[in-house]
Amino acid sequence: MKGRGKAPGKVIVTGEHAVVYGHRAVAMAIDRHTEVELTPRDGPTSIVEAPIDDARLQRCVALLLPPDGLAVRIRSTLPIGRGLGSSASLSVALVRALASYEGRDARYDECFEKAFVAERHFHGTPSGIDHATVASGGALVFDPKGPSFERLPLGDTRLVAIDSGTAGDTKVLVAGVRARMSELRSVIDDIGAVSEAVIARLLAGGTLFDAAPELRENQRLLSALGVSTERIDALVAWALARGAAAAKLSGAGGGGIVIAVHEDPEALVANALGAGHPAFVAASAA
Numbered sequence: 001m002k003g004r005g006k007a008p009g010k011v012i013v014t015g016e017h018a019v020v021y022g023h024r025a026v027a028m029a030i031d032r033h034t035e036v037e038l039t040p041r042d043g044p045t046s047i048v049e050a051p052i053d054d055a056r057l058q059r060c061v062a063l064l065l066p067p068d069g070l071a072v073r074i075r076s077t078l079p080i081g082r083g084l085g086s087s088a089s090l091s092v093a094l095v096r097a098l099a100s101y102e103g104r105d106a107r108y109d110e111c112f113e114k115a116f117v118a119e120r121h122f123h124g125t126p127s128g129i130d131h132a133t134v135a136s137g138g139a140l141v142f143d144p145k146g147p148s149f150e151r152l153p154l155g156d157t158r159l160v161a162i163d164s165g166t167a168g169d170t171k172v173l174v175a176g177v178r179a180r181m182s183e184l185r186s187v188i189d190d191i192g193a194v195s196e197a198v199i200a201r202l203l204a205g206g207t208l209f210d211a212a213p214e215l216r217e218n219q220r221l222l223s224a225l226g227v228s229t230e231r232i233d234a235l236v237a238w239a240l241a242r243g244a245a246a247a248k249l250s251g252a253g254g255g256g257i258v259i260a261v262h263e264d265p266e267a268l269v270a271n272a273l274g275a276g277h278p279a280f281v282a283a284s285a286a
């Protein structure tokens with residue numbers, strides 16, 4: 001008897017942080033995944049294989065699986081703690097694996113509701129965009145007021161993800177913005193307006209290249225919000241100087257990854273690797 005579940009990671013294309021305050025945002029599932037395999041075991045449920053030794057994995061398993069009777073194997077091609085939705089991806093993979101173990105499929109609503117429990121535990125007051133994207137796949141406009149989403153016709157979009165080399169803590173960053181909300185409200189609203197402009201372009205059939213001016217502005221506003229870092233700013237400038245139409249942090253910031261929109265993603269990745277910046281092509285995933 002076995003249960004298997006798989007879920008992608010994600011990038012936030014526009015609107016991180018503002019989405020916590022009711023603004024719509026755009027995200028896209030990417031072709032890096034977490035896979036979970038469940039087999040029976042005597043005694044308490046426990047992780048027997050994992051990509052990293054981290055108490056958060058244990059906690060996620062405790063929140064989403066029965067306390068006894070399962071051996072859990074976790075495999076991942078998704079960098080962890082880089083704003084790529086690794087916790088949401090693990091949560092949804094666990095929900096799918098348990099359903100598969102029980103001989104059924106987990107539908108979107110079940111994945112969303114159960115993963116929200118884990119996301120609240122890890123992120124405090126999450127908007128839900130991470131696990132909505134991971135559970136639905138593809139590219140979407142996420143409306144936190146539903147919460148609901150609308151699919152976006154982004155086709156086979158290929159972004160470049162450049163790793164800043166450090167992890168940002170989503171809970172700390174979101175709380176930091178909240179603590180300064182009286183002075184930051186207009187920046188949050190400006191990010192919301194930029195996201196609406198991106199959404200209008202994409203829903204009209206445009207590409208991320210058409211939305212490049214707004215994506216660049218989004219990064220400027222994220223800096224004004226205080227969630228960018230010197231390293232991220234330097235990587236953004238580096239990517240723009242090498243022909244990227246736009247580059248911005250993706251996710252909570254404070255580290256994590258920079259996403260770049262470039263005509264030749266493989267060339268930019270090769271260039272980044274040559275310059276000592278870990279990078280990969282992040283393609284949209286179903």
Ligand code: PMV
Nearest residue numbers: 016017083126127170251252
């Ligand atoms: O967990 P991350 O790094 O992908 O960030 C999530 C996006 C935020 O807008 C910062 C938080 C949220 O819950 O939407």
